[in-house]
Amino acid sequence: MPLFKVKNKPSLQELLTDFFDRSQLWLEEKDNLEPLIELVQLIRPLKIRNLQIVDLEPLITLLKDNPSYRDAFSFYLKDILEDRKFNKIFSDAAILQDVDFVFEVRKRIIAKFLPYQPEKETLEYVLNQVFYLANDGVWIDKIPLHQLHELYDLFGFTSMYESVTLNSALSEVLTAMHLITQRISGRAMETDVIKMVPEFDGLESPFSAFEKELFLIEDQIKNLEKHYVDSDDLSFAQLIVLLKQCEEFVEKAFRNSSKYGISLRVNQNLLKIKQQLERLKFLISLLKVEKEEDKKINGILMGLQLIKFNCYKNNVRQFIAESIQLISYEITQHTAKTGEKYITENRNEYFKMFWNASGGGIIVGFLCIIKILLSKVDTSIFGHAFLYSMNYALGFIAIYLMGYTLATKQPAMTASALIKALEEGMSKQGNNTQKYNAFAILFARVFRSQFIAFIGNVILAFPVSLLGIWLIDYSLGYNIASSKWQTLLSDLSPVHSLAIFHAAIAGLFLFLSGIISGSVANRDKHNQVYFRIAEHPLLKKSFGKKRTLKFSALYEKKWAGIVSNFWFGVFMGSTSALGLFFGLNLDIRHITFASGNLALALYGANYQVSDTMLFWGIFGIGVIGLVNFMVSFTLSLGLAFRSRAIPLSELRFISSSIWSHFKSRPFSFFFPMEQKVKTEVIENYLQTKKDTSH
Structure with a gap:
């Protein structure tokens, strides 16, 4: 008799039947993330290398053919995602947290073996439990976008632009942007960073100007009836121009390293600013809606990025590569x-x-x-x-x-x-x-x-x-x-x-x-x-x-x-x-x-x-x-x-x-x-x- 009994994986049909039939078994679970964890476990491919596509068609067909499962599963997803804070994923995850290179490497290595766990009320906790493998972000990217659109419609998700109340999705996006902008402004004004870009002496900091313009956009989004901006909005166009100037500031600082040299600490400061600007670039794109379909697309893209950022937050290899590239170049x-x-x-x-x-x-x-x-x-x-x-x-x-x-x-x-x-x-x-x-x-x-x-x-x-x-x-x-x-x-x-x-x-x-x-x-x-x-x-x-x-x-x-x-x-x-x-x-x-x-x-x-x-x-x-x-x-x-x-x-x-x-x-x-x-x-x-x- 074997010492351990190996539990066979259930099929999609069996899993949905177990949790989402008329008895609604998932409501009795102390940890109600279990159905989602098991579902992702079924979908997760065994081998990532050379993977071309992750097909969700069987799940979509099953939900279409079984309205009761679909309705129960939709209710379940909305219940576990409701009012979950996620601004820290956007403001912190996969972004350099400490300019001390050795400390950052040590922290990420420890987190790989003993991950930091946030409060249970946050979306980060959910993602940590469900998408806990570092390569989950890779196969998630292989899911066809049209299948994600179908699932979005099947579950009846509402647009993120419906509300800007506290803990709403759009509110969390704006909070994350606000946090990142304030952090960038302070870091870009440090003496060692400014010294790398003497060309900007006597000029207004593009980071300060960007922060002011972002405040105006935030007020506009919060106070107007439609909580987004059009593509031809002048304030939004100005915000993009200022973001470009901030990126040019960082690129100029990196290029000037051949003239002035660069220390590892300054390199880490510039790298962090660069990562934060890239994150802002994505978040800003979520504020713009040209046509009604963009609301759904932006919501799906936001969900995908939240998963990927959370998966990559403890990536040691990429961090070391990015950190030493410029130093090794010099x-x-x-x-x-x-x-x-x-x-x-x-x-x-x-x-x-x-x-x-x-x-x-x-x-x-x-x-x-x-x-x-x-x-x-x-x-x-x-x-x-x-x-x-x-x-x-x-x-x-x-x-x-x-x-x-x-x-x-x-x-x-x-x-x-x-x-x-x-x-x-x-x-x-x-x-x-x-x-x-x-x-x-x-x-x-x-x-x-x-x-x-x-x-x-x-x-x-x-x-x-x-x-x-x-x-x-x-x-x-x-x-x-x-x-x-x-x-x-x-x-x-x-x-x-x-x-x-x-x-x-x-x-x-x-x-x-x-x-x-x-x-x-x-x-x-x-x-x-x-x-x-x-x-x-x-x-x-x-x-x-x-x-x-x-x-x-x-x-x-x-x-x-x-x-x-x-x-x-x-x-x-x-x-x-x-x-x-x-x-x-x-x-x-x-x-x-x-x-x-x-x-x-x-x-x-x-x-x-x-x-x-x-x-x-x-x-x-x-x-x-x-x-x-x-x-x-x-x-x-x-x-x-x-x-x-x-x-x-x-x-x-x-x-x-x-x-x-x-x-x-x-x-x-x-x-x-x-x-x-x-x-x-x-x-x-x-x-x-x-x-x-x-």
Whole structure:
């Protein structure tokens, strides 16, 4: 005998018979929402994906054929909906409630598992009980509108414009509009928001003007016999114009983020205003009636939106996407500008990249030796983590300030530059195939730039490390790698260690360092740090105006990169210690350091290394470099796609074009082979690069 008895779903006929026959069983239910909950449960589709339509024809036919059921069900619906307040659904649901990003995310996640329950007298309570699944708003949208019209008529619902008394539908709409308008007016006047739109200084706030006009419309609707406005009403037309001006205010503030930067708090404020304006736009549309049929249409649309807003109020994914899109856009804009200098256009730039990468390889060679020496210091695990972190961080900062190149730092930057060029090409009219082909040519330039940078790093890191360990042994008579050569060598092998996984971790850190660079630059721009330094009275008095201005310009140009390289060094140096602390096999593998470590391992073993281990060590360097590049580039590409709202479906066409170009001109991915092709994507990139250099 089964422990639990599975209750079979009743049919529509059985459900209506159980609750709405002549005995009116629903009146005896303590919780009289049960009939509606069960009805929706019957209608709710099991699978939403690829769903084309939710057909209510069986229900409509059943109600038409059984007038007694229809009348009882109509009475039931009107009884449970009567005098239910719902203004808070319109004013609050699916609108950002708190500008604290972390608090809002945490609140929504908790609400998904333990939903907030309003008072039982509200419509929100009814919707929470009946449409309790987050995707209910999706399938509700799949119900044909003409079927909803039929149900509206069958149930004999009255128009929402019949009354504006307290708790009536129209009264709740007006109350919601009033609440939203007052909230917007206050938030739009905050200092950080106004600072984003200096163009509106000295002008009357469009939000204040909108609020005044809305009050006039409300009075007109409440006091006139017909409780709606015509399409040719001048006050209504003025209200629409003012709403448009409010939207332009917000859009201008978002656009100005490229000039002034933007903080997450300001972004959340603007996002909330934007959501509230979108909500007002819908509510205002409910006030207008052109023909008698509009009264029914507006009532149905209002009901649908109430359900959808209530379903989406705890949506975490959409909230995060909307919140970080502009911030990530500004970050990738910075990394795109930085990445443009890493894309070689001709032979001169190609070989210049090689020499810059060679300089980076020399410094990394010294860093490899210093790390071996630091490993011999008698200290704790976290003491070593600190020493390794400072070794990496100071070395990376030195590479950056001296104008040298660390190859793996490029993908996070060049990915954004590629997407920026693609975005600008897509924004213009033209042949899409040509644009994708042009993007493939540009990608080939990126790849060969990365390739020659790898070569420059690896070729110099190896001999410098070898020379350094030999000099120490020659002068001090001490082979510093004699006890570690086996570990150094096996760590490079993708079959004898987790080298691929550790290389992926390094790729993640490379991506994060690019994010940090863009974030710092955006933050300093928003806080006007450069201008504040340039106009600092004490600095101007102490060092003079010219030197202070030069320092400000140097700070603007270099500081974000310094911070980024510092944290990249900390990430690289502390990963192994964190792995030991948590009992996990965590470490990093970086192609340039792998080259230096191979040299140290060979010397430490006195060159007595098996051919197999040597092969896997050399092969491992290539694999590590490829994984470093792929992880960093892929993550950066994904962020750039999301920040520019370019659909990921574009990747299919881009990948196809890149593969076709590789098959036709494979050597262009490794060596500069000049192209005569002049297309919008390349021209946009070259023009941007030219403008940036000036």
